[in-house]
Amino acid sequence: MSKRKIEMHHYRQALLRMRQGDSDRDISRSGLMGRRTAASLRTLASARGWLAGDLAAPDDATIAEGLAPAKRAATTVSSLEAHRERIAAWLGQGVSGVVIHTVLKREHDYTGSYSAVRRMLGTLKRAISPQTTVRLSFAPGEAAQVDFGAGPFLEHPAGGPRRTWAFVMTLCFSRHQYVEFVWDQTVATWLGCHRRAFEWFAAVPARLIIDNAKCAIIKACIHDPQVQRSYADCAEGYGFKIDACPPHDPQKKGIVESGVKYLKGNFLPLKTFLDLADLNRQAKAWVMDEAGTRRHGTTGEAPIDLFALERAVLLPLPGVAPDLGVWSQATVHPDCHIQFERAYYSVSFTLVGKRLWFKASDGMVTIYHEFKPVAAHARAFKAGERRTVKDHLPPDARAFFAHDRAWCVEQAVRIGPACAALIERLLADRIVERLRAAQGVLHLQKSYPATRLDAACARALAHESPFYRTVKTILAGGHDLQADTWAATAPEPTPHSGRFARNAASLFAASTTVQ
Incomplete structure (x- = not known):
């Protein structure tokens, strides 16, 4: 492993x-x-x-x-490493492994097994044996090869010239091609090109032979390449197998390498293109009218003619096209959001600091924790855009956002007319934001009856001191319970009184309410 x-x-x-x-x-x-x-x-x-x-x-x-926890394989060094050059010389002289093992034990105090000698000899033989190549043959529908090639420079919609890239998928039996020029080699582009290639062929090859591009293979390895999770989902959805070439061995996909070379040498020269759409229109016409009808140098037949035979044995397209979302990982920020392509998506505040998987499709971003979806948002495409579900925020934050200006007005009306007038005065202040003050006044009903709170608000308005501190002082001192003649002679509240006039009135109220 x-x-x-x-x-x-x-x-x-x-x-x-x-x-x-x-x-x-x-x-x-x-x-x-x-x-x-x-x-x-x-x-x-x-x-x-x-x-x-x-x-x-x-x-x-x-x-x-x-599954049980996987064990990590131990790294070992051959016990014969110190004798490598000596064994290589004996191998060149034709000395057998048994004799080498015997001499090492007798003359060099070697205590290891013969198996170690045999493994060392195998390593040395592979190192000195000449490299050979074998032409691979493929049955109809067995495989296709995929690669990117450099395309021409075009004016990018964002401004300035930019290089294009040619995505090429070539069926190994018929040599029929799908060609599409794109701006980048991202995972989303890679997956989208696969979808359109399968729709072009109206079928799916059983196996795709690919290079070790980062959009498909996270870590290249001759035995255990690590496949992008997004690409693995694509393979599962369409039913093909991913066959990654060994590192630094492009000969394993020589068919598409030749196809890319043929595209560059026979389609691009002496042509002009208005934009990317025009480039792709001309490329598709060239594939059908020239590349597909030529006599292929290896097969001796036209690719389109062989494709007519191959199409019957290719895998059918799935009834419902799979969702080719891009899988990625992100850490939940302290503000309860993860970031993807400079946009932000909320998750529960209980997941802050955790690293989560998420899948971004054309229209949705779905976030997972322990293999289960925990949030789903519509895709945001503008930098800095935030997709927030209020239930994902901490309780105190949810309460703050829920108690907005409309909520304050609604609650004040339920308490009484004086409270409604005082809250209106607070929220109408044109200089200072008094939303928290309005919330504080309304929260006093947790400690006092609504009738007392409304009476305290009326007393504060009568003294032109419509402030949270004044209302709280009146309630704490029980002044709202005093029989007084102020209510009959109190002036009408002025919602837009000057700031300094209110400050003076508040000083007067503070001195009179304690009498």
Whole structure:
């Protein structure tokens, strides 16, 4: 098993392939996991009935529950490393492994096993043996090869010239192509090109041979490449297998390499393009009218003619196109949001500081915690735009946002006319924002009856001191309960009184309410 961490979606991909009849060796070759890990997963799946084709595949949480913690493989150094040059010289002289082992034990105090000698000899033989190449042949519908190639510079909509990139998918049997020029090589672009290529062919190859581009392979490795989670979902949705070439070995996808070279040498020269849309229109016409009808140098036939035979054995398109969302990870900020492409999406305040997976499709962003969706938002496309659900915020923040100006007016009307007039005065202040003061006045009803609060507000208005501190002082001193003649002679409240006049009135009220 590889030292890298195997994500849960890798186990799901392997399980789906087991249900389709793939062996542990097939799964190992695909790069999802090693044969031992696949064998352990198969044992677990058999015991739990996950391989039954008539039952629904288990979800991530169920698979995670059944898996034991993976053990990390130990790194070892050959006990013969100090004798490498000596063994290489003996190998060049034709000395057998048994003799080498005997001499090492007798003359060099070697105490290791013969297996170590055999492994060392195998490593040395592979290093000195000449490299050979074999032309690969493919059955109809078996595979396609995919690659990016540099395209011409065009004027970008955002301004200035920018290089384009040619996405090319070539069917290995017929050599029929799909060509699309794009501005970048992001994961979203990569997935979108695949969708449009399959729609162009109206079918899906059984296997896609790809390079180790970051939009498809996170970590390149000859045995255990780490596939982008988004691309793995695409493969699962369309039913094809991902076959990543070994690092630094482009010969494994020589068919599409030749196709990209042919595109650059025969389509791009001496042509002019108005924009990206015009470039793609001309490219598709060239594929059908010239590249597809030419006599191919390897097959000896026109790619379109061979494609007519190959189409019948390609995989059909799914009835419903899969959602090709981009998977990524982000840490929840202290403000209860994660960031994706300079936009912000809220999650529960209980997840602050955690690193979560999320899936961004064309119209939605769905956020997951422990394999379960915890939030879903409409996609934001403007930098700085925020998608916030108030229920995701802490309780005190939710209460603050819920008690807005409209709420204050509504609550004041329920308490009484004097309270409504005082709240209106507070909210109408043109210099100072008094929303918190209005909220404070209304929260006094938790400690005092509504009738007393309304009477205190009336007394504060009569003394031209419509402030939270005045109302609270009146209630605390019980002055709202005094029989007084101020109510009959009190002037009408003036919602837009001057700031300094109110300040003077408040000083007068403070001196009279304690009498």
